[in-house]
Amino acid sequence: MILHKDVRSLFHRHGLAATHQRQVIYEMAAAPPGHASPEAIYARVRRKIPGISLATVYKNLRTFIDKGLLGQVSLHSGSLRVESNPAPHHHLVCTRCKSIVDLKEEDLEPIRFRHKLPHGFRAQRVAVDILGTCKACSTRARGPRKKMQLN
Amino acid sequence: MILHKDVRSLFHRHGLAATHQRQVIYEMAAAPPGHASPEAIYARVRRKIPGISLATVYKNLRTFIDKGLLGQVSLHSGSLRVESNPAPHHHLVCTRCKSIVDLKEEDLEPIRFRHKLPHGFRAQRVAVDILGTCKACSTRARGPRKKMQLN
DNA sequence: CTAGATGCAAACAGTTTGCGTCACT
DNA sequence: AGTGACGCAAACTGTTTGCATCTAG
Secondary structure, three states, X not given: OOOHHHHHHHHHHOOOOOOXXXXXXXXXXXXXXXXEOHXXXXXXXXXXXXXXXXXXXXXXXXXXXXXXXXXEOOOOOOOOOEEOOOOOEEEEEEOOOOOEEEEEHHHEOOOOEOOOOOOOOEEEEEEEEEEEEOHHHHXXXXXXXXOOOOO | XXXXXXXXXXXXXXXXXXXXXXXXXXXXXXXXXXXXXXXXXXHHHHHHOOOOXXXXXXXXXXXXXXXXXXXXXXXXXXXXXXXXXXXXXXXXXEOOOOOEEEEEHHHEOOOOEOOOOOOOOEEEEEEEEEEEEOHHHHHOOOOOOOXXXXX
16 A cells, blocks of 8 residues: 555655645556556546546656556557467567567577466466667667557 | 569468558568567658558558567567656566556576677666556456557 | 646547358358 | 458647747856
């Protein structure tokens, strides 16, 4: 559970004004079970602040993500990406330009669970994303990111 | 490299008419380096069939995905999902309802590379998705999938 | 007092759909 | 010949932006 006071100081540390809206948006975005969508967060926030604007929710989520206060479940939420590699494989994903490169399954030691999975979940396959920066992006170091690769 | 003939029989095996457009769309979608976006595929196809419609590309990509001829890089490409869990962790992802549950990092044996990563890629962290069906979705077995969870 | 936040509406990007016409089987 | 595919435009969903107003610091 997150305390209002913590959120306020968190915002201040990141140079963000601690408005009421922003606090509630953050709390609802961080609330369990997590992984909420903007619409879901908007719905939750509206229960507390009926007059809130959806645009405000989006603006704040973007701010939180940019400042690292929230993470995104998938870097590829914008647009569909399709693949035909029928062999099981993993991905090297560049957090900067979003490019994807395949990694053969045998390039990783087999993934092993230490404990039973939550009851009732039937695992079918394991997909590993190795997140980092690709060669091009680490070369053109910290500069403003160029256009992203869509292949 | 994919041969026209193979593609035709692949389509026939799945009960799909082997139109010229469909063949080119499939070839361009499957072409290296893979992971192409619909727009990118559209651009490639247009070089061969200038009059192609973007809707046709989308319709076919959806068909290919539904029939399992192509895979999607991320199941969450539709909408943003946000998360606040600051500890490193992994995900159990239901391929049916798209729900996500966290798995503590220690629940998996550490991920180990067998070989060096491609030159120049700087790995920062590893995100594992365990794909399968959640309890609710395996219970309400093969029926038509209900509304998806957005949290 | 001022930079930055909010709310609204309009603009955008990505994707899907309806429908008339055309083509594979 | 008939079912399904194509092309076009319109509809939709998810997200961003411009601008006037308001508020935290």
